[in-house]
Amino acid sequence: MKRIRLDRISSQLLNTTPRPSASCPTRICRVARTSRLQQAPLQACAQTRWQSTTSEAVLEDIEFGEHDQEPLLARTIPLPSPPPERALSSAKLAALHARLSLSSKIPLQTLARALIDPSADAHPRYNNANLAFVGAALLQYHTSEFLLTRYPRLPMAILFAAMKGYSGVPALHQIARAWGVEAAGAPGEEVDPGLLQFSYDKPTVMMNKWGYVRAESKELMKYKWRRGLSSRVLYDDAFGEMVPGQPKAEEEDASVEVSDARNTKHLMVQDASQNAHANFVRAVIGAIYLYSGREAAQLFIKAHVLSRKLDLENLFEFKLPTRELSRLCAREDFDPPVARLLSETGRLSRTPVFVVGVYSGRDMLGEGAGPTLDAARTAAAIKALKAWYLYSPGNVGLPSDTFAEDAAPWRPAYVDIGEIIS
Helix, strand or coil, X not given: XXXXXXXXXXXXXXXXXXXXXXXXXXXXXCCCCCCCCCCCCCCCCECCEECCCCCCCEECCCCCCCCCXXXXXXXXXXXXXXXXXXXXXXXXXXXXXXHCCCCCCCCHXXXXXXXXXXXXXXXXXXXXXXXXXXXXXXXXXXXXHHHHHHCCCCCHHHHHHHXXXXXXXXXXXXXXXXXXXXXXXXXXXXXXXXXXECCCCCCCCCCCCCCCCCCCHHHHHHHCCCCCHHHXXXXXXXXXXXXXXXXXXXXXCCCCCCCCCCXXXXXXCCCHHHHHHHHHHHHHHXXXXXXXXHHHHHHHHHHHCCCCCCCHHXXXXXXXXXXXXXXXXXXXXXXXXXXXXXXXXXXXXXXXXXXXXXXXXXXXXXXXXXXXXXXXXXXXXXXXXXXXXXXXXXXXXXXXXXXXXXXXXXXXXXXXXXXXXX
């Protein structure tokens, strides 16, 4: 029986295969992703290979289109931040979402956007500027109503300091660090979406919910003029700090978008890391408000911000405590304060200790100890003033509690007449 040679048959079949036209070459690659800033029409190279019985491959000439005559441009311009679709494959982002016990309504793409500071990506649709502004407004509102209802006699200077201690940049930076947020070395397209991205040498956006630019801001910074409490309440931000001035060119530009052109050197911050961490916390609060509602945002602020311990006693600094206590007693129609020596030890030794109490009639207002009689009397007056200013009616209703549909009618909280001006 004659054996059939398959190689001849395959060679004949391959040789009779019609040759495709060279005018429509096969495209084997294409640009999968282009930059948001520039999308250049790139046509990928084509390569065809024809089968043969020989070991050598026949390479045909590549025909280029009308755009191929130009020099090849860069494949893609690198993005300033990771694309949103990469958030679904980030383990760090999923772990942060679970660690904060966020609702499933909040997508990972939104949490990834909250990690992008305006200094890393100036585009307002990809950074956390809008979310941080909403979160800053909610944070300042709930913090101020908590302090005003819990401590209605706080002086304005102490109230500003307490606001900064709860919702200021240093406090929010510590909260973000406690959450386990890690910062990237430099922002870029290849960075993991679960890392905080910011830039040290690029401007950012200042989150000012309240405040006006003073006309004399340059003179205040240059000559260190004193700012009264009344002007700080009216013009300055929620922490009693002066709002930095803006250039006139920026006032003429009414554009809403955030860009590098608008972010001038006046918006450069001293500590970019602290500012970026603080903006992330604000952006998370804003995202919770947008996706889960006001009640969820309020509970989140209460659990992560207002639950922190802040020692208000160390914020006080009295210049003339005895005079201020005398004026306080006169305003409240109390008996004039009288200092009385309660006990002493080692009067003639190197380290004497005197215990003095300040009385108003039969009521003791404060008690203090010191190495001298004057120091003990001053300490007693300071304790009496702190006891007055740190008065708390307890857990009372907040104004935001009435926002619910089935809430009880609002009972006005106690409001003090104000601090003593000595």
